[in-house]
Amino acid sequence: YISIKDNEARISLRIIDSQDNLRRNDLIKKINFDLENKLKLNKDEFKLTGILILFNNLLQSLFKSQILTLGLVMVGIFAMFVVLFKNIKLSIIGVVPNFIAAFFILGIIGLLGIPLDMMTITIAAITIGIAVDNSIHYIYRFKEEFMKSNDYNKTLKLCHSTVGVAILNTSITIVFGFSILVFSKFIPTIYFGVFTGIAMLLAMISVLTLLPSLLLISKPFGK
Incomplete structure (x- = not known):
């Protein structure tokens, strides 16, 4: 024209x-x-x-808000752990596995060259929000059992055979739940289901390996 x-x-x-x-x-x-x-x-x-410009502006605004949200989620969860456990060292130990899982999944998405959109940008915050439950359950059980035995190695074995099994079963159930989304015909929904499922697996592995290791190394309940 x-x-x-x-x-x-x-x-x-x-x-x-x-x-x-x-x-x-x-x-x-x-x-x-x-x-x-x-x-x-x-x-x-x-x-x-045009539509492309409007959609891009929407995505850029979403990216900024999600980055801010992710930061606020991290600060909020750490503050909650401090109030819950009344121990700074234990709070740091509790949040580290979940944050690492969130950063890992964002790294995987980046390495695969998959662009962040309205669905995938929210995965990290959702991962932290859901996976933090596993850390709370594990630490609470570890603390209770340690007070009885006063032995970190014995407590670790007991926690893995009890609450560890529960965390494993719960995480697998969540992964299967999100995996249903792979049957969608909308590509962003498929990505969301796949990578949220992977994020849940990473969070589970992190809680069952890294968290116990940090507890054994730092000995937050005393020697």
Whole structure:
């Protein structure tokens, strides 16, 4: 569309939004850069509009809010652990496995080149929120049993054979629950189900391996 009277022109472009290597924000930045540097247009002489722009703005806003949310979740959970256990060392031990699981799943998504969208960006916060229950159950049981035996190794074996089995069964159930989403025809929903399931497995492994190791090394209940 060209209007000689108004000295305006409109150029329409079609973007294949479903292509795997599409990076909306990078594409928009490149178009803006080329208009300013190659065509020598001022910023007030052109404007990018359309569904792609609106969706990209929505995603960028979501990314920022989710990063803030993830930070607040971490601070909030740590504060809850401090109130719950009244022990800074034990609180740090309790949150570390869950945070590591969340960072690992984000790293896996990044390594596979899967773009963050409205579904996948929320996985880390959901993972921490669900998986933190396992840490609380394990630490509580460990504390109770240690008060009886006063032996870290004996307590560890007992916890693994009781609450550890419960954590394993619960996590597997959650993984199967999220795995149902792989039958969806909507790709972001499939990604959400797959990676949330993987995140739950990582959180379970972290709680059953890293958490006990930290308890044995740091000895938060005394020697």
